[in-house]
Amino acid sequence: MKLTGISYVYIVILAVMVLVISLSLEMEHFSSKLLPLVLGGFILALTAVAFWRELKAKVRPRIGAVEDETDGGGRQQSRNHLSAAAWMLGFFVAIHLVGFILAITLFVLSYTKANGRNWLTAIVLTIFTTGIIYFLFERVLGVDLYRGLLLAALGF
C-alpha cells in the first residue's frame, strides 16, 4: 500500500505521542505527569482515528481527488519546494557561521540574483534590507546581533 504525505505525518505524530506517554510515565509526581498523559493519550487516539480514516479513504478514492501527483506540475512544485527549503537552510547555516548582518547580505543578494533580478535590483534590495536591520536593531535599539562562529573565532 502506498502511503500519502499526510499518512507519514500521522505516523510521526503517533510515534512522538508514544514517546511522550512513555516519558510521562517516568516522571516523578502525579501532578507532573497528569496533563502530558491526558494530552498525549488524547492526541494519540485522535491521530489513530484520522490515520485510519485516511487509509480507508485511500481504499475508496474520493470523487474528484487528484489521482496522479507525479505529473509535470507536481514535479515542478516539488522542485520549487526543495529549492526554497535549500535557500532557507543555507541562510540558517550562514547565520551560524558569519552572523546576521553578513548572512543577510549574502542571502538577499544571492537569492535575488538567482531568481532572475538584475544586479542593480539585487544590490538595492540588499542594501535596503541589511541597512534597515542594522540601523534599527544595532543603532536604534542597541541590540548586539549574533556575530557567528567564524567571526567570533576571528575575534570580532
Add this chain to the structure above:
Amino acid sequence: MLEAFAQAVLAFGDAQFLVFMLGGIVVGLIAGVIPGLNGLMATALFLPFVFILEPEQALPFMVALSSVSVTGGSITAVLLNIPGQETNAATLIDGFPMAQKGEAGRALGAALMSSMFGGIITVFFVFFMLPFVVPMVMSIRSPDMFFIIILGLAFVGVLGRGSMLKGLISGALGLLISLIGYQMVTAVPRFTFGNAYFYDGIGMVPFALGLFAIPEAFTLASTGGTIARTGVIVRGMASVWEGAKDVFRHWKLALRSSIIGYIVGVVPGIGSLSACFLAYGQAKQTSKNSEKYGTGIVEGVIAPETANNAVHAGALLTTLALGIPGSSVMTFLLAAFLMLEIIPGPKMMTEHLGLSLNLFLVIIVANILGSFILMPLAPHMAKVSIIPARILAPIVLAFALVGVFVYRGFIMDVNVAIVVGAMGIALRKFGFNRPAIFLGFILGSLFEKYLFISLQTEGLQFIFRPSALATLLILVALFGYRWISEILSRQFGRRRHIS
C-alpha cells in the same frame, strides 16, 4: 466606569501613544495592501518588539495595525482582483467587476467607508454590552476559566478551516508543547532532555514566528511570480466620495453586516472570512436585485467590507474579557499581553478597564484615520502589490529570524524557530490548524494553572460545577453542528469551508 472612560480618552493626549498608534496604522495599511504580507504576519513580526516596549506603546501599535490591515486589503481586491488578505476574498466578487465597468473609484470609496463604518459601530456595540459583560466576567472563578479555555480551544479547533479532527489534534498539540520546561507545582522538568535552554519552556516569539512567518516566507519563495497584474486606473476623487455616500444610502445593509461581523468576532474560531461571506450571502438573499450580485454592484462591496472590519471589536472583547482570542490576529495580541505580564481575563474588565476601553477607542481612531488616509492614496498604493513574491521572501525571513534573536538574545531561539518553522510548513501543507496550535501553546500554562487551583480548592468536585455542564452542552452542540455540516457537504458533493 466613567473614570475608566476618562482615563481611556486622556491616553490619546500622550505623544508617544499617538506616534505608536499612527505607526501601527501605516504598517497595517501597507501590510494589508501587499498580498502575502497580511496583518497576521505583520503582527507576528512585531511580537519580538513587545519585550522592549511599554504597554502604552506596544498595545496601541498592535491594535491599530490589526484593525486597519483588512482595510488596506480591499484596495487590491477592487483594483487588481487579488485580495490583499483572505478576508477580502468576498470583496472582489463585485469589487473588480465594478472596476472593470469604470467604477473603480466608487467601489474603493464604498469599500473604505464601509470598513470604517463596520469598525466604528461595533465598538459602540461593545460599549453597550459592557454593563452586562462586566458583572458576568466578575463572577468567573478559576474552574470556570479552565472550562472557558477548553471551550476556546474547541471553538478554534472545530470551527476552524479544514478537518475537525486535525483542528482538535492541533489545539492539543499546542497545549502539549507548552508543557515543555519546569512544571509550576512540582518543579519537575518535563521533556527538556537535560538541556538547560528548555527549562523555561519554548519562547513565545520563536514559536509564533516559526509557526507563521517562516511558512509564509517559504510559500512566497516557492510560489514565486508577480503577485499583481495590470491594475485598473482610478480617475478623480469624485467617484470615491460617491462610493462613500453609497454606504449611507445602504445603511441598513451596512448595519446588518456589522451585526454579523460582530457576532462572528465575539465567538472564537469562526474567523473573519466567514463573516464576509455570511454578510455577502445575507445581502444577496435580502436584496431585490439578487441576480445582479457578481456583476459589479456596490452592495456586494459594502456587505463584506463592513463585516470584515466589524469582526475586530467583538474579537477584542472576547480576548480581553475571557482571555480567549476571538480571531487569529487576536492570538498574537493575547501573546503580547502575556509578554507584558498583563493577563487578559476578568481583571481586564475591572482592574484594567481604562486600558481595555482605550484599546477599543484605538479601533475607532485607527479605522477613521486608516480609511481617510487610503481614500486619496488608494490608487497609488495598489502599485505596492506589484512587488514580486520572491523579493518579499528573503525580507520576511530576515526580519523574522532577527526578530526571534532580538527577543532574548539566544541563538538557540533561532534554531527553535527553524525547527518550528519546518513543522509549520508541514502542518500548513497538510491542513492542520496553526492558530489552534498557537492558541493551545499560549494558553497551556494558564490551562494547567487553573486546573491545579481548581483541584486544590474544590477537589474533583469542580467538574460538577454549572460551568462544566454548560461546557459539555456547548461542546455537544458544537460537534453536532460540525458533524451535520460535514454530512451536508458530502451530501451536496462539495467541500464547504466553515471559515
